[in-house]
Amino acid sequence: MLNYNLPINVTKDYSEINFSTVDPVLKINLRGKNREFITKIGKILSIIPPTDPNISSGNENLNILWLSPDEWLLYSNDKIDPVNLHAYLNNDVLEEKLYNEISLAKLGSITNVSDHWVMINLKGKNIFELLTAGCPFNFNKFKNTKGAVTQTLLNHIDVIIHNKDINDLNIFVRRSFSEHLFLWMNDTAARI
Amino acid sequence: MFLINCPYCGERDQSEFSAGGEAHIVRPKQPTELSDDQWAEFLFMRKNIKGVQFERWNHIHGCRKWFNMVRDTSNDKIHTVYKMGEKPPIK
Numbered sequence: 001m002l003n004y005n006l007p008i009n010v011t012k013d014y015s016e017i018n019f020s021t022v023d024p025v026l027k028i029n030l031r032g033k034n035r036e037f038i039t040k041i042g043k044i045l046s047i048i049p050p051t052d053p054n055i056s057s058g059n060e061n062l063n064i065l066w067l068s069p070d071e072w073l074l075y076s077n078d079k080i081d082p083v084n085l086h087a088y089l090n091n092d093v094l095e096e097k098l099y100n101e102i103s104l105a106k107l108g109s110i111t112n113v114s115d116h117w118v119m120i121n122l123k124g125k126n127i128f129e130l131l132t133a134g135c136p137f138n139f140n141k142f143k144n145t146k147g148a149v150t151q152t153l154l155n156h157i158d159v160i161i162h163n164k165d166i167n168d169l170n171i172f173v174r175r176s177f178s179e180h181l182f183l184w185m186n187d188t189a190a191r192i
Numbered sequence: 193m194f195l196i197n198c199p200y201c202g203e204r205d206q207s208e209f210s211a212g213g214e215a216h217i218v219r220p221k222q223p224t225e226l227s228d229d230q231w232a233e234f235l236f237m238r239k240n241i242k243g244v245q246f247e248r249w250n251h252i253h254g255c256r257k258w259f260n261m262v263r264d265t266s267n268d269k270i271h272t273v274y275k276m277g278e279k280p281p282i283k
Contacts, residue, residue, distance in 0.1 A: 053201050054202065068200060068257055071255075136205035136208065137205070138203075151201075151254045151255065153207060
């Protein structure tokens, strides 16, 4: 049984830095190589997965993040009612449709990773001060590019960072590392 | 610490990468016909030279793709990077 309960459920406020875990949202890993796969995803979701590196595409409900030339992460913007969470995620129509039309048709693979990644939202002017304290990535261009995506290390932990808007980003971290990363962010933000 | 230009993601810090040893080692077509010494030569023996070396690297904390690199091991100068399956651009 998938575990959708968040390991951390708090909001932290520091000077110009605000971060919190986001209620579980649907996250699906998309893998495929050929043009048919990309066309099919585009037809089902009405969003074309980006083929250029380090960017994302999306609409008001869904985002598709570029992870590698043949891998993308799809996540929803909708917060899900916790009472109906299991019912929603287990019977999700979107996932079923993707699975039937892509995995079963052998165009690519569709994997529900909703419980695999924990999403932390960061807002505020000083969020990049926090990130550069533990990250080897150069954020100079990234922070001014809306929709930019990067996979890198933060405090030696693998993360996916999605720049939603100016001074508003989502960090995806593996569930088992999420509590440790959150504690580190908390500690570092307090010193900025 | 140095920067590596991943052919898929662009320039990243070396800490995001993992070295995968010498590149362009061809697997024998008939392993069963080799002697133990010949098999050990293929499996374990690597050049590890001081100077320009052809290497495999993996962007393990990024796109997780393998690629090849021509690097001078004496000063970490990277001459070029190229994708798996491509021929080395320099000799």
